[in-house]
Amino acid sequence: MRAAGWMTLALAAGLWTGCAGYRLGATNGAPAGVRSVQVQPIANQTVEPRLGEAVTTALRKQFQRDATYRLATQNDGDLLVTGVITQYQRQELSFLPDDVLTVSDFRVSLTARITARERASGQVVLDQTVTGQTTLRVGADLASAERQALPLLAEDVARRVVALLADGSW
Numbered sequence: 001m002r003a004a005g006w007m008t009l010a011l012a013a014g015l016w017t018g019c020a021g022y023r024l025g026a027t028n029g030a031p032a033g034v035r036s037v038q039v040q041p042i043a044n045q046t047v048e049p050r051l052g053e054a055v056t057t058a059l060r061k062q063f064q065r066d067a068t069y070r071l072a073t074q075n076d077g078d079l080l081v082t083g084v085i086t087q088y089q090r091q092e093l094s095f096l097p098d099d100v101l102t103v104s105d106f107r108v109s110l111t112a113r114i115t116a117r118e119r120a121s122g123q124v125v126l127d128q129t130v131t132g133q134t135t136l137r138v139g140a141d142l143a144s145a146e147r148q149a150l151p152l153l154a155e156d157v158a159r160r161v162v163a164l165l166a167d168g169s170w
Contacts, residue, residue, distance in 0.1 A: 037069040038077030042112065046088040055085060055112060058154035059161060068166040079116050087111035109133040110153050114161050126164055132156030
């Protein structure tokens with residue numbers, strides 16, 4: 001009987017301390033939705049078309065999904081997010097078993113320099129290079145496969161940017 005009491009006490013203590021580091025809500029200390037963010041169109045300095053539009057759209061959707069910041073659309077955001085896509089790369093991952101020159105899978109990566117600044121003071125709160133990646137399977141047409149992978153790649157970059165801002169690690 002006494003061993004069962006100690007076991008129950010140890011289990012309760014373990015459960016209590018296991019949740020000690022968990023924080024409910026926004027992790028940057030501010031209540032969700034109090035501050036707003038405006039996402040300017042992301043510039044594309046690569047030769048790959050449509051990257052800027054895809055990343056801009058994904059960033060806006062991710063800010064809405066995350067809800068730490070309200071998305072501002074009328075030049076009234078507390079934070080102004082801008083960025084430049086600086087690199088787009090394809091790296092071979094696997095080849096066809098009967099033809100070692102034909103690629104079957106690529107890893108596609110996109111690197112962007114993202115800046116977020118306070119609108120009122122102009123203070124830079126985030127100035128960081130962010131890289132997102134995804135894997136694409138090449139079917140009959142590489143261009144078609146890349147078009148299908150572009151939203152996934154843009155979403156990965158957007159998740160990373162929003163996490164940096166929402167966590168307040170800057």
